Amino acid sequence: MRLDVVSIFPEYLAPLDLSLIGKARRDGLLGLHVHDLRDFTHDRHRTVDDTPYGGGAGMVMKPEPWGEALDHIAGQGDSRPTLIVPGPGGTPFTQAMARELAQQDWLVFACGRYEGIDERVYEHARSAYDVRVVSLGDYVLNGGEVAVLAIVEAVARLLPGVIGNAASLVEESHEDGLLEYPVYTKPAQWDGRAVPDVLLSGDHGRIARWRHEQRLTRTAARRPDLLHASATLRGDDLPGEL
Numbered sequence: 001m002r003l004d005v006v007s008i009f010p011e012y013l014a015p016l017d018l019s020l021i022g023k024a025r026r027d028g029l030l031g032l033h034v035h036d037l038r039d040f041t042h043d044r045h046r047t048v049d050d051t052p053y054g055g056g057a058g059m060v061m062k063p064e065p066w067g068e069a070l071d072h073i074a075g076q077g078d079s080r081p082t083l084i085v086p087g088p089g090g091t092p093f094t095q096a097m098a099r100e101l102a103q104q105d106w107l108v109f110a111c112g113r114y115e116g117i118d119e120r121v122y123e124h125a126r127s128a129y130d131v132r133v134v135s136l137g138d139y140v141l142n143g144g145e146v147a148v149l150a151i152v153e154a155v156a157r158l159l160p161g162v163i164g165n166a167a168s169l170v171e172e173s174h175e176d177g178l179l180e181y182p183v184y185t186k187p188a189q190w191d192g193r194a195v196p197d198v199l200l201s202g203d204h205g206r207i208a209r210w211r212h213e214q215r216l217t218r219t220a221a222r223r224p225d226l227l228h229a230s231a232t233l234r235g236d237d238l239p240g241e242l
């Protein structure tokens with residue numbers, strides 16, 4: 001998978017050199033190209049924003065640098081990339097979307113700032129990209145960089161070979177519509193608190209049943225919206241109906 005990120009703060013993407021994502025890049029599982037939007041300006045001040053037509057507070061990101069940047073990137077490959085523009089008005093980012101994006105071979109991320117990117121950039125980009133506006137959640141950030149870090153991590157960890165033990169991807173929160181079960185490790189006693197006996201029993205069938213019940217109970221308590229949506233898919237009895 002190839003990833004391109006365009007930002008006025010390219011150093012914001014430095015964490016993608018670390019940990020599993022950094023290793024995936026060194027192992028050749030992932031290619032990352034970070035572009036400074038100001039490299040696509042031509043004035044002395046490397047201007048990327050201007051006042052909004054129609055008035056209003058704040059500044060809008062100018063279309064010219066974005067158009068040049070996206071044309072430059074699209075010209076570097078022979079397939080049609082997916083352009084992801086994080087924004088509060090986008091389609092909610094979910095694990096299902098992460099799985100879908102992990103199937104793509106080329107993702108390009110546009111990090112907006114200020115009051116946003118001139119709308120004509122989205123229209124221009126559609127000639128060379130599949131354009132998707134994606135939201136991390138119902139809150140406001142100062143720019144798209146933080147959202148890109150989250151999306152890249154969620155997607156890249158699904159690529160074959162990135163996570164050493166693929167089994168650990170199975171019973172994760174949201175992977176099958178349930179939240180994850182509680183986890184424990186040594187010591188067996190800590191702070192006057194014991195590890196649940198079932199986990200020390202060695203009875204793997206009983207442990208699996210306990211963990212599944214914990215997942216159902218936790219999801220019912222914290223995310224009932226998920227439980228009802230997926231219970232029909234799994235045919236589970238809902239807690240309280242057991």
Ligand SMILES: Oc1ccccc1-c1ccno1
Nearest residue numbers: 086087088136140141143144
């Ligand atoms: O609030 C934002 C501003 C810029 C780019 C993205 C966002 C955002 C907020 C929630 N998800 O994305």
